[in-house]
Amino acid sequence: MKALFFDGQASMRDLAEPGPPPGEALVRVLMAGVCNTDLEIMQGYMGFQGVLGHEFVGMVEACDNEHLRGKRVVGEINCVCHDCRYCQLEMPNHCARRTVLGILNRNGAFAEYLTLPEENLHIVPEGVPDEVAVFTEPVAAAFRIVEQLSIEDGQRVIVLGDGKLGQLIAQVLWLRSKNTLCVGKHPWKLALLDALNIETALSDDSIEPGADVVVEVTGSAAGLQRALELVRPEGAVVLKTTVAGESAMNMSLPVINEVRIVGSRCGPFRPALEALALGNVEVRPLISETYPLAEAAEAMERAKAPDVMKVLLRA
């Protein structure tokens, strides 16, 4: 099968079709999305080697569970042991022995086929088209924030970063509090949120500090310091940016202001699928381009450009 393989360089390869081990399903990938994490991995993040990609929608071609067979599915990316301390503490996403689709010791979704444990799969409601369903994983990552923090209507929320994930987070948090502001560097990106009546500002604008919650999703190491300047005392800063390398921060500020800084990674698929099915989160305006899988290498190059948002791959 065709797959985009990374071993220091990303290139299309012809690999054997994977045989699912017991408990796993064979999934034919219909559509996959390029995430900034994929681009970070190509810069050395996680030290990953293998097939890239972790956002997908696909058809179950083979599996033991008859309810899944032949169904269109999306899949949670952390594959867990059920046995370690963190699995027993009901924190499976932190399983000490986990593999992660396209990120850690498991081939990913930029391929004709992938395998995942059956328990990771969620059936996609019929009315949700592929190019919407493929956003389930990043929308779930946005919903992780409201699992970690209670955000109530009226609370002042600032999302720093107008990229793909930043926009999904702004949309999801806006469902909780209409007092949500997205700050970015790109007028054309912010315009997508303006169209949804979500307030936006440019990074260079003067922004009133004292927000209850600031989400750092700039993808840049400098974002944390600004988040710490914008959040109120005893407020929360949510970290979504993963960058290879170190960030500088003035530690006195969060101590004096007793800020909570909360790391946030993968989230729950069910509320994400529901929001996509109901149209509560609008993902189609984020799609810049769609490439056939055979041109995945070109698609990755294109995804790095400053003038694109989401790049999709189709079978």
Next chain:
Amino acid sequence: MKALFFDGQASMRDLAEPGPPPGEALVRVLMAGVCNTDLEIMQGYMGFQGVLGHEFVGMVEACDNEHLRGKRVVGEINCVCHDCRYCQLEMPNHCARRTVLGILNRNGAFAEYLTLPEENLHIVPEGVPDEVAVFTEPVAAAFRIVEQLSIEDGQRVIVLGDGKLGQLIAQVLWLRSKNTLCVGKHPWKLALLDALNIETALSDDSIEPGADVVVEVTGSAAGLQRALELVRPEGAVVLKTTVAGESAMNMSLPVINEVRIVGSRCGPFRPALEALALGNVEVRPLISETYPLAEAAEAMERAKAPDVMKVLLRA
């Protein structure tokens, strides 16, 4: 009156005895303690100019409230407006217009007299000697942690830092969980905790990661990175260190592990006084030297030395 005044240099000066404004008490200082924050201020932290010092025990010489007059007291250091957003949110320690004893726009305790709002004062129980009561403020800072996090017995707690505040924190957290370890660089300091049956380790020792809570109180910018390596996924890192300047940290680690980093500053005086009165926290072993106020400048120099813990000043 004699006072240790800082304006880029710390020197003894003869200042006018302060006249307490309405609502404030005039307090004759009996004993004061040197904190690392005082030493940081002398390095430029907070840009403070004035009389140094914020840990004290004293006698109320004049005030409107007859219940306080003539009483021996300790005092909370944040003086607040009762009017700003944070006061109204019942977060007075974050008052936007606060002054802070010996730290922000208010003369401090290394003097014969100070003034503080009556509401800041707590009467010291009779059985608590001055050299114990003078520790109320830093013990309260330790109790702040258990206001912010619920720590249950059996939870694994690591305190990074064996200095004055680190030791008080280790003692307070040990009251909640006997599974508390203090990690430091100084065998003679750690021996003080060994004597209390609190587990200790040297920084160079190999320490099992996966702690539920790690408190960073090393006073060094490098402590945060180690704390992030020792805490378990979804665990908490408490920041107590305030250092002038920036720290480097790898931001991916707290994102992947979804760590909560919690800044922590001033705490509640009542549980601190109670712990001191009951002997649940042992402070006398931390006292290295006591100087008369007239020798405060020498005391500050001495407090910088690596072979001392708490330095006290007496009237």
